Amino acid sequence: xxxxxIEKIRQTAExxxxxxxxxxxxxxxxxxxxxxxxxxxxxxxxTTDTMVEGVHFSLSYFDPYxxxxxxxxxxxxxxxxxGSVPRAALLNIEVPRYLKDPASTFWKxxxxxxxxxxxxxxxxxxxxxxxxxxxxxxxxxLTLTGEVEKGGALYRNxxxxxxxxxCSGYLGESACGLLxxxxxxxxxxxxxxxxxxxxxxxxxxxxxxxxxxxxxxATSAIDVSDGIATDIAHIAxxxxxxxxxxxxxxxxxxxxxxACRETGVSPTKLAISGGEDFELVWTISPKKALEAERRxxxxxxxxxxxxxxxxxxxxxxxxxxxRTREITFTGYEH
Amino acid sequence: xxxxxIEKIRQTAExxxxxxxxxxxxxxxxxxxxxxxxxxxxxxxxTTDTMVEGVHFSLSYFDPYxxxxxxxxxxxxxxxxxGSVPRAALLNIEVPRYLKDPASTFWKxxxxxxxxxxxxxxxxxxxxxxxxxxxxxxxxxLTLTGEVEKGGALYRNxxxxxxxxxCSGYLGESACGLLxxxxxxxxxxxxxxxxxxxxxxxxxxxxxxxxxxxxxxATSAIDVSDGIATDIAHIAxxxxxxxxxxxxxxxxxxxxxxACRETGVSPTKLAISGGEDFELVWTISPKKALEAERRxxxxxxxxxxxxxxxxxxxxxxxxxxxRTREITFTGYEH
Numbered sequence: 001x002x003x004x005x006i007e008k009i010r011q012t013a014e015x016x017x018x019x020x021x022x023x024x025x026x027x028x029x030x031x032x033x034x035x036x037x038x039x040x041x042x043x044x045x046x047t048t049d050t051m052v053e054g055v056h057f058s059l060s061y062f063d064p065y066x067x068x069x070x071x072x073x074x075x076x077x078x079x080x081x082x083g084s085v086p087r088a089a090l091l092n093i094e095v096p097r098y099l100k101d102p103a104s105t106f107w108k109x110x111x112x113x114x115x116x117x118x119x120x121x122x123x124x125x126x127x128x129x130x131x132x133x134x135x136x137x138x139x140x141x142l143t144l145t146g147e148v149e150k151g152g153a154l155y156r157n158x159x160x161x162x163x164x165x166x167c168s169g170y171l172g173e174s175a176c177g178l179l180x181x182x183x184x185x186x187x188x189x190x191x192x193x194x195x196x197x198x199x200x201x202x203x204x205x206x207x208x209x210x211x212x213x214x215x216x217x218a219t220s221a222i223d224v225s226d227g228i229a230t231d232i233a234h235i236a237x238x239x240x241x242x243x244x245x246x247x248x249x250x251x252x253x254x255x256x257x258x259a260c261r262e263t264g265v266s267p268t269k270l271a272i273s274g275g276e277d278f279e280l281v282w283t284i285s286p287k288k289a290l291e292a293e294r295r296x297x298x299x300x301x302x303x304x305x306x307x308x309x310x311x312x313x314x315x316x317x318x319x320x321x322x323r324t325r326e327i328t329f330t331g332y333e334h
Numbered sequence: 335x336x337x338x339x340i341e342k343i344r345q346t347a348e349x350x351x352x353x354x355x356x357x358x359x360x361x362x363x364x365x366x367x368x369x370x371x372x373x374x375x376x377x378x379x380x381t382t383d384t385m386v387e388g389v390h391f392s393l394s395y396f397d398p399y400x401x402x403x404x405x406x407x408x409x410x411x412x413x414x415x416x417g418s419v420p421r422a423a424l425l426n427i428e429v430p431r432y433l434k435d436p437a438s439t440f441w442k443x444x445x446x447x448x449x450x451x452x453x454x455x456x457x458x459x460x461x462x463x464x465x466x467x468x469x470x471x472x473x474x475x476l477t478l479t480g481e482v483e484k485g486g487a488l489y490r491n492x493x494x495x496x497x498x499x500x501c502s503g504y505l506g507e508s509a510c511g512l513l514x515x516x517x518x519x520x521x522x523x524x525x526x527x528x529x530x531x532x533x534x535x536x537x538x539x540x541x542x543x544x545x546x547x548x549x550x551x552a553t554s555a556i557d558v559s560d561g562i563a564t565d566i567a568h569i570a571x572x573x574x575x576x577x578x579x580x581x582x583x584x585x586x587x588x589x590x591x592x593a594c595r596e597t598g599v600s601p602t603k604l605a606i607s608g609g610e611d612f613e614l615v616w617t618i619s620p621k622k623a624l625e626a627e628r629r630x631x632x633x634x635x636x637x638x639x640x641x642x643x644x645x646x647x648x649x650x651x652x653x654x655x656x657r658t659r660e661i662t663f664t665g666y667e668h
Contacts, residue, residue, distance in 0.1 A: 026377065026486065027487075027489065030490075030572070031416070031489055031490050031491075031572075032381060032412040032413075032415040032416050032490070032556060032557060033379040033380055033381040033412050033413060033415075033416045033418070033480065033487070034379065034380045034381070035377050035378070035379055035380075035416070035482075035486070035487055036377060036378045036379075036380070037377050037378075038372050038376075038377075038378055040374075040375075041374075042372075043360065043369050043370060043371050043372075044369070044370045044371075044372055044378060044479070045367040045368065045369050045370075046367055046368045046369075046370070046422060046424055046460060046461060046477075046479065047366060047367040047368070047424075047461070048424045048426055048461065048462060048463050048477060049463050050426045050428065050463045050464075050465045050475070051465075052428060052465050052466075052467070052468050053468060054468035055465055055466050055467075055468050056465065078366040078367050079366075079367060081366040081367075082365070082366050082367050082369070084367070088380060090380055090381075090382045090477055092382055092384045092426075092475050094384065094386060094473065126380060127380060127381065127382065128382060129382050129383050129384045129475075130384075131384045131385075131386050131389055131390065132386075132389050133386070133389075134386050134387065134388035134389050134469065134471050134473075135468065135469030135471065137468050137469065139428065139468075139473065141384070141426050141463075141475050143380075143382060143424060143477045145378070145380065145479075146367065148369070152360065152369070153361075153367070153369055155361065155365055156364075156365050156366070157365075222366060223366060238364070238365075
């Protein structure tokens, strides 16, 4: 195990802003394993995501700072969707030759992005592994642990017939941002371009929202990573119910509509199968929905979007003008 | 997250031999995170290792079954070196095009090796992530959690002046096995070749040994992954002491000597800096050493090898005929 780079990443970030001491961390980088003390009576959550240069991102449009933030965010988002608190992270890097020097500016900026983003939510980098990339491309894997109270987390399989389906924010913006990043020229107003690109480069992990959803008694939750056509289909399948989304209720921003006019893509399609918005989608019984809406609005800064209902049956259905069609798992695949 | 391949790997292995139910596993593959209940009053350990085709292994000499076993073993070995019990594993795969089909024989055999090896020590596969390889090479990351009693694990930093240094088995055999695997022809007797190659393809994670070392009051432990010149140097540095190894006490097998005569490599050099034997090295006070030797022999099937002593000072030193030279961190690097 060559941990020099991992240790350097932690140090770089901490030199600029020392971490709050987390009492549960007994051993960080520097032994065979990291050692943590879980909070008494809590359950442990585990999640992991790999991002590879040339498949998930290109360094032609991703700066190292945002790459670090994004790597943290996609993992934090899985912890958020479980209504849980993130704790400790392990980082595995496949290092290309041109990034071999642990002292390079690239790693400093990456460290600030990654460690800083983790820290915002109380998580620390405790270990990892680095290997040489066989084909000179950067590969990044982050594994994140979380904790949740004994009662358990927020799962995908608890939705009941009659439940309302909500979404925390606008959909399709990240996918549109990626299109704009790959496009060389665009005549869109700067503010719109910036907003959409930002949504791709720097998604917001919905940790406080997830915690509140668990507290408010949401029956299921998932983060929008593959597009709602896939993500809500997971809830429907896991819960043994049918989910019906109303097309006219899909949260589509004016910015997305404007950008779609230029790029010629359907905003509805992006909203349904764009993916990587890292908003949360959840189900909740109608009884609890209004009170939840009120309290969630305080966290979100706006009311959550009611997008559909859970019915008897199976699959995910989109109700449009005049017809309802099945869209189960018609989402975006990398 | 495309978990089809990870789920397939778990199913394949379980179809042949169903796993013992582990009560601590609440959610496995199929939600945003896996969820575990830690044993009350225990600490959590985390370790991770990445193996990449063309850097750490070649499919020209690694069959998928042993590749799976080895991936499990290198991670289990880190848990063993902490005197702990393995629990849950996450698997990240960079999938080359020719292994895209989750139903391929390759993945079946890999699954049997990986899941089977984990299971031998009570660990289960609970999640992971798969991505397309950008350069058509197989990349594997395994992350493993472990548990240890409240008193804490076995670290690298507890060695005291006067402690004895022991090793659990022969050194240098794995590195020699790798040389033989890469060599096209060899006139060595089959039994010797088989033994050395086996040591590289199928290392033994020393979990029961690690548990007993912790119980017997060993002051520090590490697994031999980079070669003792590096691994024992970690103990010396971590503990703020000097470690002196006696050259004539190095555990070098007759098989290694015989193979080294053919390949022209020094067996001492391989024993010191070969690495990847995944034996444990530990320190223990002289008072406890004899009783420990007796009980450890029962687990190992032979007496552990006494290879040196801890002294005042720093660094790792090799005491040979007439002279003592420093060998701190002169080990093998991938």
